[in-house]
Structures are given as C-alpha cells and as structure tokens.
Amino acid sequence: MRELTKIFKALSDANRLRILKMLEIRPLCVCEITEVLQLATSTVSKHLSILRDADMIVDEKQAKWVNYSLNTDGNQNYVGEMLPLISGWLRDDAI
Template sequence: MTTSIKENTRLFKALSDPNRLRILKMLQSKSLCVCEITEVLSLATSTVSKHLSILRDTGFIIEEKDGKWVNYMINPKPSDPRISSVLSTLDFWISDDNLIISDKQKIQKVDRNEVCGR
C-alpha cells in the first residue's frame, strides 16, 4: 500500500468537494447510473462524469456496464484499507444533513427510463 503524502493528499482531495460527498452518500444507499445522479445534483452530465472518474480512480467506487448505462456503486472490496475506513466513517459523520436526506428521498423515486433521454 502507498502511504505517501502525495497519495494521501489525493485521497483527501477526492473527498473535499460537496458534490462528490453527495455522490458517495447516494451510492451508499443504492447503485446509480450517471444520468440518475445528474438528475439529483442538477449538474451537467459531463461534470458528473468527471466527479465519478475521480472517485473511481481513488478507489472509492467501481463501475459496471449495463448496456447503454454505466452503473456506479461503492467499492465492495477496496484493496486500500484507508478507503474502507473512510467509507464506513462517512456513514456516521454525515447523516443528518438536510441535503443528504433530500438526496436519499429523490433517488428512491428516480427511474432511469423516465429521467434519462429528454
């Protein structure tokens, strides 16, 4: 495992954006495709895609292709124990934020066949 300052900085940088934290919290509830996340965050698709690639490259999430969709989900078996540690930590560090609560309500209702393609 790499424990360099540079590596750690990269990990904390990945966590230091509100939209990326919202994405992680949403994925802790449910796997989602890019357009579903885009709908909840109200950002451009390309912006969400970029956030997702940062979270993927640092090992927080993984992707799984499903036809024309790409499903993103929390990395179930991170090789880096720091990732597991952060993920379980976020579970109770962030829970009662109004934004997070409303995000969770939204993703329960979001249907990719309705939301995407408009």
C-alpha cells in the same frame, strides 16, 4: 503518499461526498446522479472520474448503461471504513 493525496482530494468536495452517500444506498448511473444533484452531466462525470481515480468507486457496464458503486473489494478497504464516518458527519445534510 500519492494514494492518500488522491483520497483526500476526492473527499474535499461536497458533491463528491454526496455521491458517495448516494452510492451507499445502491449503484447508480450518471443520469440518476445528475438528476438528484442538479448538476451538468459533464460535471458529474468529472466527479465520478476523481472518485474512481481514488479507487473509491467502480463502474460496471450493463447493456447501454454504466452503473457506479462503492469499491468495497479494493486492495485497501478504506471506503468501507470511511463511509460510516462520512455518513455520521453528513447525517443531517440532505442528499
């Protein structure tokens, strides 16, 4: 039940949905996400933390950068199952 609560909390914010949609295209660093969403770095970091806590994204350090990507290798591959639905719902929304 806790995992389900974390998932729905992560999906309950428009900016987090936009981040998931962006990460569907390719891995991104915080600075790229910040630039597209026009949000403060601290705000984007908080959104990424919530998505990571829900096991929806993973981070990978590459030199001085940390890139975020969708977690398609988790124990529960719900991200892969949910993304087509989310993308369909957001089809007409700009990132």
